Amino acid sequence: MLTAAKNQFRVILLSLKYNIMREMTNRASFLTNVLFMVLNNATFLIQWQLLFHLKPEIGGYAFHEVMVLWGLAASTYGFSHILFQRAFQLPPLILQGKLDSFLVQPKNILLSVITSATNSSAIGDLIYGYLIIVIFRFSIPNLLLFTLFTILGGLIMAAFAVITGSFSFWLVRGDLLSDNLNNVIVNFGTYPDSIFKSGVRLLLYTIVPVGFVVYQPLHIILNFNLTALLGVIAFTLGICLLAFFLFYKGLKRYTSSNLMSARI
Template sequence: MQRLNKELRFIGHLIKLGLAGLMEYRASFLMQAVGMFINNGVYLVFWMLFFDRFKDVKGYQLEQIFLLFGFVALGFGIAYTFAGNAGRLAEFIAQGRLDYYLTLPRPVLPHVLFSRMGSFSVGDLTFGLMMYFFVGKFDLLSPILYLVCAVLAAVIFVSFSVITGCLAFYFGNASFVHMQLQNTMITFSLYPIGLFQGTIRLILFTLIPAAFVGAVPVEIVQTRSPELLLGMIGVAIFSVLLMTFVFQVGLRRYESGSALHVNL
């Protein structure tokens, strides 16, 4: 427990430092964050136009779409704002950039993940929070449930990114595949789950767990089902364990490299 406490304090210090790093370039940070915010907004406008003509899509109305968007944006925002290196793991492995972390006395994976804060994802984070003000309920439980589900979604986002990034241990330059898989996860998470049936639906609940970062949280908030919430907590814990296992196994194949690097 004492060890865990120390590691959490260290991660807290990394996040503080990451934030200080972001503040070094305030204009760039604000531009990226605002840009991402606008990007998300445009996507929503499309849905608003769509629901002007159609009543619902597989049980989803505009309110559910807003909620879905809110979860994906907030989950993604939390994940990539705080664990800013999650999306760059394949690149780190392929270029031998884990050397620095391997010579230091901290668990490598959290150290890598939290050593950078993502500036563009701050826009998603803000957007996700703002969505709640449009469609959320303002009783005592609902905002807490919304935040808990978003944090769980963030955990799943990071885990998926790490697991797919670990492909680089086996295939060398897997940066492109890593990026594509992350994009696939986001794309599928932004549509009502009822649109997908059969094998694709199975994939979205297993290999590419897009359902758990969008559709399932929407269901939890709307039905307030404790079973569903417990299920999602279980999936988040399992994904963290799987991510740790995959990374540790992959690390044995790490080959370092001689590229010139700059740590951010």
């Protein structure tokens, strides 16, 4: 069991290595993507500077606290799209019958699928997240917590993408539903939860797990709470198990399209 898990982990790392090597075929384009993504995220610094110029606190948060929120949103997005980019592209693979080549592999099918691509610009997001935590709230415990939440949040985002992507096993237009639900995490995750009314906040901790990706981790970084931390870990495990369960349940309905394709 342990050896199998170790082997699977090695396969994931190898997959990541080759994905990045493929992305780096055009080095100039790769570096531009990474650098411009950091700049792209940095534009939001102006937005928040302006908002805090109008009001000294927003939703009970100071400027540097909102920046940590932004850092978490960027790093979790980065982590999930570097390692599990295909989790966000599941619907076309399912709808067009392109899962065949993964079904014959001797390793875990879901992990093989979701680790088969990398988004190079997401490296810029991850770098931006760490720049933010170093600039605005640097300490060794904070850096460790930030890293832990980057991994947990990235796993939650990927698992949520697998869950919404798996709808395509049952729904024809599941791709649009999946895209929109995944966008909720990005759009809501970069604004403090306290600006929303309690009903919306409830949705953000249940139907769409933004609360466990960024809001709760931010609260823990600002005021450490072991119970809350264990809650985030338990939620991550739960949603990952649900993602595996739904994907394999849906996979029984999968039909190949006889499409000839090559994975390069």
